[in-house]
Amino acid sequence: MPRVFSVANQKGGVGKTTTAINLAASLALVGQRVLLIDMDPQANLTSGVGLKGQSAPGGTIYDALTGDDPDASSFVIATQLAGLSLIPADRNLTGAEIDLVTLDQRESRLRRLTAALRDRFDFIFIDTPPSLGLLTLNTLVAADAVLIPLNCEYFALEGIADLVATLQRVRAAYNPQLETAGVVLTMYDERTNLGQQVARDIREFFKDLVYVTVIPRNIRLGEAPSHGLPAVLYDERSRGAEAYVALAREFLAREAAPAAPEQLNG
Ligand SMILES: Nc1ncnc2c1ncn2[C@@H]1O[C@H](COP(=O)(O)OP(=O)(O)OP(=O)(O)O)[C@@H](O)[C@H]1O
């Protein structure tokens, strides 16, 4: 059963961080042991769980990636939600794209870390930056499966060919087991024809890979990060929070199913 998931889409603002936080928190709420790893120099994930500026005894993900023989456990900190842990990021991570280039095993540095931690958690979710650079590559090499959020807006599918090509390259060169866990439709506005049309188009393209659960556009999901809380804690009754709880249920059912979903091969 896959344990390590890269939440990836090189398009900005499609709901990667929101999905990572709220799916992870929803799973923790039902008793799963979950680790979030922030691989985005914007560190939105870290601030979204209220830990902006915090580092673990070993430092941040930057130190974990660039260190010689780091002790993986020393980068993990607890969040205020039982069962949910974090490896934080800060602005230093911006430099990692460059600093990693001269290090050996530069694309598998994160894999080394997750390999040492995977037995301690039921699920590890890695948030990625909006690019297909070395940081995102590290997440795809480390992951068992990729989770792709797509926002239900006009250009949703633009750039997807690049992501698919990257996944194929990663499978060929580094990580043949990499699966596509699924596609999450985010920021869905049922009141607009455009939202409905885009959601239909995405389902036609990705078929069964798309989760049945759709995340609506919901103001609480946008507000929660400024309170340093997952939406499922900030306002558990909001439609956004309820949608992520439903997604977590569907995610668990899909991951427990014996047949792996079809691969995304373009
Ligand atoms: N379903 C939603 N409804 C309303 N607002 C949302 C929703 N999902 C995310 N947001 C808000 O939209 C913005 C972008 O979302 P998010 O940060 O999750 O995207 P991202 O893909 O991680 O962005 P980036 O590429 O910059 O890392 C954030 O301000 C977030 O709070």
Ligand SMILES: [Mg+2]
């Ligand atoms: Mg983000």
